[in-house]
Amino acid sequence: MTDLVPHAKVGYEAFNDTLHYLYIGWPKASPPEVSTCVDDACAHLVCPPAINYAIERMYASAAFQMTEVVSFYEESEANIAEVDPMHAKIVRGICKALHSGDVELLNLLLTGYKVTLDDAYALHYAAAYCSPNFLVEVLNMGSADLNLKDARGHTVLHVAARRKEPAVLVSLLSKGACASETTSDGQTTIAISTKQGQETNKD
Known part of the structure; x- marks a missing residue:
């Protein structure tokens, strides 16, 4: 690998994606195992694995002098750089x-800045990690899309x-979440x- 891309570290997956474009003519979707972090609530746009993978693909494309692909990834990196730090x-x-289950802080952030619960995939996070009672408090704010899909296509x-927590499912369904949505x-x-x-029964 170092002989083909001597001036940068490029992983197998990024190199394989570059070859795929070389033969097929179109980049394929980034493999989640190397381009996403472990946080299910993350959109995987500006987390370190996503950025590193994009850079690796750009280096590999440059090594093969695939200028149109390099331009594509440079534009993607530019879009990442444009994310408002605030x-x-x-x-x-x-x-x-x-x-932390801090409703007061949550309300303060939502009312003081132009950021929504959907921007943070707040319901996804609350459904995965927060207590059922706190999830109800977030739901009662009434400003989040119950059927919003995250970067992995999950509502x-x-x-x-x-999570296998009946109370969480009941709260979401009672507020109008659509059970027929698919991943x-x-x-x-x-x-x-x-x-x-x-899987639980097997354990």
Whole structure:
């Protein structure tokens, strides 16, 4: 690998994606195992794995003198650089407020800045990690999209189904979350819940 791309460290996946473009003529989707972080609430646009993977692909494309691909990735990096640092800071603050169960701080951040619960995928985070009672408080704010999908194509219900907490599912459904929505690979909330239950029984 170092012989082909001597001036930069490029992983196997990024190199393979470059070859895919070379033969097919179109870049394929980034593999999540190397281009996403472990936080399910993250949109994986500006986290370190996403940025590093984009840079690796750009280096590999440059090594093969694929100028149009380099330009494509440079534009992507430019879009990442345009993310408002204050906006990102407030989103992190919302996540911290959710993590600590601080409703007062959450309300303060939402009323004092032009940032929404959806910007932070707040319901996704609350459904995955917060207590059922705190989730209800967030739901009662009434400003979040119950059927919003994250970067992985999951709605709040899909996230809640993996948690196996009936109270969370009931709260979301009672507020109008759509149970028929599917993930990017075609799974419904019921299918996810069933699968999680089977895995628990095996344990």
